[in-house]
Amino acid sequence: MRYLPLAVAVAVAGVACHEPTLPPNHTPAYAFDYFGDVFHWPQDRLSVRFFADTRGAMRTYVQRGVNLWEQQFLYGEFRGVLVPDSTHADVIVVWADSVPPDVPPDEGAPIKACVGTTTPEFDVSGVALAGPIHTSLAVLMSSATPAQLAACMRRTVLHELGHALGLFQEASDSLLIMNFTPWVNAPADGDRRTVEVLYHTPPTIAPPPR
DSSP states (O other), X not given: OOOOOHHHHHHHHHTTOOOOOOOOOOOOSSOXXXXXXXXXXXXXXXXXXEEEOXXXXXXXHHHHHHHHHHTTXXXXXXXXXXXXXXXXXXXXXXXXXXXXXXXXXXXXXXXXXXXXXXEOOBOTTXXXXXXXXXXXXXXXXXXXXXXXHHHHHHHHHHHHHHHHHTOOSOBSOTTSTTBSSOOSSSXXXXXXXXXXXXXXXXXXXXXXXX
């Protein structure tokens, strides 16, 4: 039998070794509570039902947003589905005023051409939602091109859906979709960490009755 020199044998054995890896970061990037209270959709209310305004590109924006937020979870903690009837929805997303043209979004430098609002309505107890979460999108800059406006709406719908999931606070980091003004096109690692922690935090706000 032929033996390798000791130094060579050690080097060969070392090929199979791996550098130790750091544990995954599970620290939220920003706060998500509502004046100390926490809301997220419980497992027995999945899939969350979203109604999107049927005019323009809203259904496309909402479906994309739901898909992107679902991808942030490892174990299906959140799932959403679009429904055709607003009377059977948990979240209702509509245009606040005019309907922007349905055109491909401008993938260039983002501009703040639109604004969104998400409003949870509480019942008299103050610890449960009284009805669907309402989200509306409005044009802010009429001088924006249709493509710039489409890009802004796509980003802002994604941001507002984050609020509808229970991310009630804004992020200060401009690279996160939950920044005060969303500049990015998808949730980033900080958004993923934060929403995962949220969905593993016991809620103090109950969902609306069905």
